[in-house]
Amino acid sequence: MSINSCIVERFSELRELDEQEKDLLANLERDLKSYPTGERLQAIGDPASQFFTLHSGWAxxxxxxxxxxxxxxxxxxxxxxxxLREMGFDKSHAEIVALTDVEACPFPRTRLKELLEEAPRLGELFFIVMAREQAMLTERMISIGRRPALKRIAHFLLEFKVRLGCSDDEFEFPLNQPVIGDALGLSAVHVSRTLSTLRKRGLVASENGTIRLLDVEHLIDLAEFERGYLDCHMRWAQE
Amino acid sequence: MSINSCIVERFSELRELDEQEKDLLANLERDLKSYPTGERLQAIGDPASQFFTLHSGWAxxxxxxxxxxxxxxxxxxxxxxxxLREMGFDKSHAEIVALTDVEACPFPRTRLKELLEEAPRLGELFFIVMAREQAMLTERMISIGRRPALKRIAHFLLEFKVRLGCSDDEFEFPLNQPVIGDALGLSAVHVSRTLSTLRKRGLVASENGTIRLLDVEHLIDLAEFERGYLDCHMRWAQE
DNA sequence: CGTGGGGTTGATTCTTATCAATTCGGGTGG
DNA sequence: CCACCCGAATTGATAAGAATCAACCCCACG
Incomplete structure (x- = not known):
């Protein structure tokens, strides 16, 4: 393949893939289209007949x-x-929006079905991927339902440190405050205030699209962040 | 099989099953154990090595x-x-608790793996089941994040009417107010007040474990409940 | 008969939303 | 180069929604 495939990279973290499996996965990411910031890739009510693999950018x-x-x-x-969540439904229940400039590859859901027939061992990995996404959903549900704003945001930031797999404590973070608020059930104004108190406490610093976690241990403590959260071990799939 | 299998019933709603598939599924529900109200079937940190099929009662x-x-x-x-959500993780991230007296069948996760190897066509149905559960999660996340208590509870009640598949507007509803609150990110006290205003408005009535929706149309309107939500069509799996 | 859990109701407090005004920085066009 | 505009962020003042605290009732259950 000419481009390096993000999805192959991701799935390889879960289990060693053979060449056929890699090829099949990489095919899901072959025909990249570009979408500018703010573009809507999918609208509510659209027939849920296609998925997208995200190659670059955030959505x-x-x-x-x-x-x-x-x-x-x-x-x-x-x-x-x-x-993936729309699988099993006729119509999409949510919009998909580009948060930055994005490269993504749309593909029909039948492609996934074919792929799973050709490489049934990939099915298990898709299960694990879905389970991992559900874990993120439930964790955010806990935040929104039961944690005050400060802990919510602290937890949210830590989650991205883990998801981005950056050993460093400084990373690109292109979400603006309205988006953070809409993810965490807060108003944009309150996000601003809360980030500001995190800054005042010397826990985070940020400038134009980059965030730096100044005291990760303290943040983990504050957010009751579970270490090992999202660790989907290769062991699992290899058993 | 001696007992009728709830899980076979459920999966049959998604697609016609052949006899082998039915047998394999029914096997997951064979060795029923009884758990009294309040019993903890699984604790946080337990090795995530088994699942349960729920045969009777609520959990x-x-x-x-x-x-x-x-x-x-x-x-x-x-x-x-x-x-199912713990699939891919070493340890359970949540407790499982019996909300009523419950009959359930624990089975090791390896059983699921074997089952999917013997009847790969069931894999797709498990995907759809997981997607449907994710849809319920996201819908509740929307409630908790963005809907006021009255709409939250109205939506919650309507969801059970759909999930229970009861054409009637009166059904068993064994959840107490603390549980409702913990599901919706509210305090038990506020659940009490909110249910009371729903009653005052003539929208619902309830007595000892039964609830009756007195004006479903109005409730749907109030909750912005999407008709067709959770309709996983057989069509999908049959394509 | 006590006991405890669930439910209700009132008074008060706390968190967060909302409304409004201001600043800042980045683009755009004259 | 500057005036302008716009979106994002900040800050203050106020309001709304829900939590908390507390008292009480009811009733099933030992």
Whole structure:
């Protein structure tokens, strides 16, 4: 393949893949299209007949309520398959929106079905991927339901440190405050205030799209962040 | 099989099953154990090496925070597989608790793997089941994040009407107010007040474990409940 | 008969939303 | 180069929604 495939990279973290499996996965990421920031890749009510692999940039799925309020459901990073949740439904229940300039590859859901027939051993990996995404959903549900704003945001930031796999404590973070609010069930104004107190406490620093976690241990403590959260071990799939 | 199998019933709603598939599924529900109300089927940190099929009664998965607050993640009804989300992780991230007297069948996760090897066509159905559960999670995340208590509870009640598949507007509803609160990110006290205003408005009535929706149309309107939500069509799996 | 869990109700407090005004920085066009 | 505009972020003042605390009732159950 000419481009390096993010999805192959991701899945390789779960289990050693053979060449056929790698090829099949990489095919899901072959025909990249570019979408500018803010572009809507999928609208509510669209027939749920296609998925997307995200190759570069950040995206999210979001549900808009009657009064204009928004709830962000997922934040997608490169290597993720977007739309898997719509599997089993006729119509999409959420929009998919590009949060930065994005390269993604749309593919029909039948392709996934074919792929699983050709390489049934990949099915298990898709299960694990879905389970991991559910774990992120439930963790955010816990945040929104039971944690105050400060812990919510601290937890949210730590989650990205883990998801991005950066050993460093400074990373690109292109989410603006309204998006953070819509992901965490807060108003943009309150996100601003809360980030500001995190800054005042010397826990984080940020400048134009980059965030730096100044005291990870303290943050983990504050957020009751579970170490090992999201560790999907290769062991599992290899048993 | 001697007992009728709830899980076979459930899966049959998604696709016509052949006899082998039915047998394999029914096997997951063969060795029923009884758990009294309040019993913990699984604890946090338990090795995530087994799942449960729920045969009768209601159960939930719940996460307890350091300060004792709780967030209920799922409410399980008969025919559901409990613990699927832990797939891919070493340790369980949530408790599973019996909300009523319960009959359930624990089985090792390896059984699921074997089953999928013997009947690969069932894999797709498990995907759809997981997607449907994710849809319920996201819908509740939207409630908790963005809907006021009245709409939250209205939506919650309507969801059970759909999940229970009861054409009637009156059904068994064994959840007490603390549990409802923990599922919806509210305090038990506020659940009481909110249910009371729903009653005052003539929208619902309830007595000892039974609830009656007096004005479903109005409730749907109030909750912005999407008709067709959770309709996983047989069509999908049959394509 | 006590006991404890669930439910209700009232008073008060706390967190967060909302509304509004201001600043800042980055683009755009004259 | 500057005036302008716009979106994002900040800050203050106020309001709304829900939590908390507390008292009480009811009832099933030992």
């Amino acid at each position: 999210c799925s979001v549900r808009v309520l009657a009064d204009g309020q928004r709830q962000v459901l997922d934040i997608f990073l490169p290597g993720q398959v977007m739309g | 939930c998965s719940v996460r307890v925070l350091a300060d004792g607050q709780r967030q209920v993640l799922d409410i399980f009804l008969p025919g559901q597989v409990m613990g």
